[in-house]
Amino acid sequence: MIEVKNIHKSFGETHVLKGISAKFEKGQTSLIIGQSGSGKTVFIKTLLGLFQPDEGCICYDGVDYDKMSGDEKRELRKQIGMVFQGSALFDSSTVEENVMFPLKMFTEQTREQMLERVNFVLKRVDLVNANHKYPAELSGGMQKRVAIARAIVMNPKYLFCDEPNSGLDPKTAILIDNLIQEITDEYNITTVINTHDMNSVMEIGEKIIFLKNGVKEWEGTNKDIFITNNKAVTDFVYSSNLFKKVRKIYQMEAEGRTCD
Amino acid sequence: MNYIEHIGKYFLMLGQVFKRPQKMRIFKEALIRELDDLGNKSLGIAAFIAFFVGGVVAIQTALNVDNPMIPRYLIGFATKRSIILEFAPTFISVILAGKVGSFITSSIGTMRVTEQIDALEVMGINSLNLLVLPKIIATVFFYPFIITISMFLGILGGYVAGVLTGLFSTTDYIEGVQLDFNPYFIKYAIIKTMVFAFVIATIPSYHGYYVKGGALEVGRASTQAVVWTSVVIIVLNYFLTQMLLG
Structure with a gap:
């Protein structure tokens, strides 16, 4: 399990992460979603130790990353797998x-x-x-x-993916999503995915964290996201007509009605 | 960022570079690759330039030494001295700074902007040590070899120029080449080359490693790296000459 407590990160005058706290459970696929520039990549890179947080702590299985010795950090890194946005091969x-x-x-x-x-x-x-x-x-x-x-x-015990679907056609994107989900279940690992792809949210979002301007705006599951009244989330999710229809179906199901 | 900060960051980078390689097997593979990329593949251009510039130096000397009081063997002597002392170690190093420096900056810079360096860091690998140390070792130990060959080819180029132009006799030229040979000058040239090789490996690596942005910034960083490497070589050349020959 990874626990993040009150993470802050700034680059010069720009305050990118503003007090984010979250828990990522073992054997679960967690999605970080949000618009471009919301701080998703900085958040995931901070979790990975590529950026040093200005404030707050990151605990891997209860151990504070900052308080680990060099050898402990190296050992931890061997247990981390990362899929970069551009693959980074x-x-x-x-x-x-x-x-x-x-x-x-x-x-x-x-x-x-x-x-x-x-x-x-x-x-x-x-x-x-x-x-x-x-x-x-x-x-x-x-x-x-x-x-x-x-x-x-x-x-690895932990798998991080930064925009694993970017630049892929919808069919391949779903195959990659399913592959990550299967691997998470098969090896019982803690998976954290950064994405703004709503198809991924529907396919594999067991837990979703929505970031806006570096703040955790909302947290829930992929079912909750379609019925939430949080304006920032609804603005993001229903920016496409397809998902407006999906929301309607979810609301009808919640009210016990069926759609035509 | 001001110059002092860059210099500080450069030395901090070197602190990370000079650490024991995490895995000798991978380090050896990287070293062999760098010996080929930075050393072997530079041999051709260095040899080509050395041969022709050697010829030009001999012709220029012959054309400018027209006083009958000056013995003709001085053409060979002057060509040998200028090639061994300055032309081979400094001029060839500046050329290598352009060829190899831009290659190093663009390859490391591309790794940076495509997150390949981040991938190494996430794995817990000292990326500076893995990427830069083999380059330093390859250049510092291979470039003296290139420079020695350049010296030989430069002097040979002067000889061939004499044969082809008839401006001086080959007997005079060979006599001049053999005259007052001082082995210390070879040592001096090798020491300078090793220092320049270190500069050629590290300054472009610094520019590539800390590049931010995309392809355009990598291109800009390559240009900057070549400029700064050349400047540092020229300045160090001045001080090394003073220290070793003064």
């Missing part, structure tokens, strides 16, 4: 080398053992016969799959 390495990199860095396995694990995770993300391709030779969806494979190759 190493351009000069093949798919196989990308996925194998954490194993080479942190284990003493033989090449055969590492290769076996790499092939297993690549098969798990449904990516076969791509071992020797370079990232530039892959489609956006395939790059995301490689990034997920690299993130889970060390059997």
